[in-house]
Amino acid sequence: MVTFARGFGTGGKEIASKLAKELGIHCYENRILTLASQMSGLDEEIFREVDEKIRNKGGFASFLRGLPKAKSYIARNEKFVSDDKLFEYQSKIIENLAETESCVIVGKCADYVLRGNPRVVSVYIEAPRAFCLKRTMEKMGVTEEVAAATITQTDKFRADYYEYYTGGNYWTNPVNYDITLNSEKVGIEGCVDMVKHLLELKGLI
Structure with a gap:
């Protein structure tokens, strides 16, 4: 099991995907939102709206109240009231994945959720701002100003x-990883290659 945290534009997601492909295992990022949606019964788009974000006013409950009343899932999920609940769903899924398969997980505080698990390697990917700007401009096809604001x-x-x-x-903080x-x-x-080497050193592959 490998967890990845990454700065925007560093290529962290690409690194995670390539690692998973070379190891022949699954890479989970947005798929965790799909699983959380299935577990809760809520529309996946709701999870995407608050994914890795902290809302200052009202949390998930406030967000749900702002959705059209016609959405049937609002009525049947009245107890789903906070971002904390979303994190709880995600954490349960991450813990279950760690118990049932070898995989790569991107984001979602997975390194923290799985802290203390000896079969988990946690990775943080960072890069200089200029490098991240260039990658973001190329990948998204945007100006430097838009890329900088996005990062x-x-x-x-x-x-x-x-x-x-x-x-x-x-x-x-590198101590976290x-x-x-x-x-x-x-x-x-x-x-x-370096993450694969670390996995070999720890006897995980």
Whole structure:
């Protein structure tokens, strides 16, 4: 089991996907939202709206109240009232995945949820701002201004989310992870190889 945390534009998701493909295992990111949706009975789009974000006013309950009354899932899920509940669903799914299969999980505070599990390797991917800007502009086809705003906003959401659900831990603190890699210096393929090597050293592959 490998968990990935990543700065926006670093290539962390690509690294995670390549690693999973080379190891012949599943890579979970948004698929966890699908599973959480199935577990709760709520529409998956609701989970996507608050994924790795902290809402300052009202949490999930406020968000649900703002949806059209005609949505049948609102009436039958009145007890689903907070982002905390979403995190609870996700955590249960992550714990179950760790117990039942070898896989790669991207985001969702998976490193924290699975802390103490000796069969889990946690990875943090970071890179210089210029590198992230260039990748974001190329991948999204946007201007430097839009790319910069996207990186800043997304990383803030991820940092706030991590701090809130881990009881105050700082998202980019290398102490939280088994290994931290600079994707510009190491390269996408190099990061994959280094994580594989760490898995070998720990006897996990």
